[in-house]
Amino acid sequence: MKYGIVAFPSKKVQDFANSYRKRYDPHYALITPHMTVKGVFEANENEIKQIAENVANVVKEHKPFTLKTTKVSSFAPVTNAIYFKVEPTDELLSLHKNLNDIGFNDEDSYAFVPHITIAQKMNSSEHDDIYPQLKMIGAEFEEQIDRLHLLYQLEDGSWTVYETFRLSGAE
């Protein structure tokens, strides 16, 4: 089964992101707007119990963090995905690193560029059309994230929550 760990921003940010995802992101109906903290990985139902325990141990060591988006950016030409850029604070990078230290990582070792996708799977000319428009909308939000969610994927591609974890670490 496929799993992943994400943070969901506030309803306000999700509604704003969805107003664009609706048109430009074919994953719109599969998952609500999110920032991935540990990328998609494969695990079976026994492994996931151990992984969930390990995740619980990691989040215990981390306190709630600030999710600050600064602008609309794009991964082109690597992929034609457009996103709200999330500031890669030390807290967030360290949380990501500790979650990856659990193992079960995607083989592609991309650098971690925290983001909230709002458009993807376009061809280059669509991308080049839309990107300047989306860039202009801006995306300046700042909020506290106090929990992460471990999700799993159904056969139709949609994501269901398995468990939430509070970032309960002391200062």
Place this chain on the structure above:
Amino acid sequence: MKYGIVAFPSKKVQDFANSYRKRYDPHYALITPHMTVKGVFEANENEIKQIAENVANVVKEHKPFTLKTTKVSSFAPVTNAIYFKVEPTDELLSLHKNLNDIGFNDEDSYAFVPHITIAQKMNSSEHDDIYPQLKMIGAEFEEQIDRLHLLYQLEDGSWTVYETFRLSGAE
């Protein structure tokens, strides 16, 4: 903001339900297959913190329960919704009652008929066409549910998870 509390069945049951929801349930893309345990209610962001605490206290007193579906049934003529009928065990009824005792309930005081919807929002003739077919597929599943999820609804109608709660009560 709108909230609700649900249990998600296993991936196997969700995939099976989705194979029908895809065609017959316009809520297909808004939420994955689920059994509602506390119906949709309105609360603001301050209220929900207190409610979540109360839910945590309730689930602490309940142990994991058996979700047993027995057949495909319909709410017609009340609403044209078709569903997997879930056995209303004492544990499940008591869990529902304790969650409703928290308050913040839908004003319509329907009796609690636990179910997993697979088709809805049809007109009567569509319903009468489809129901005999769906009845034949049967729906005999039995599994353990060890957690509940508190969800909230975005402006576009989709549901995001707020928190999961383990049914950790002793025997």
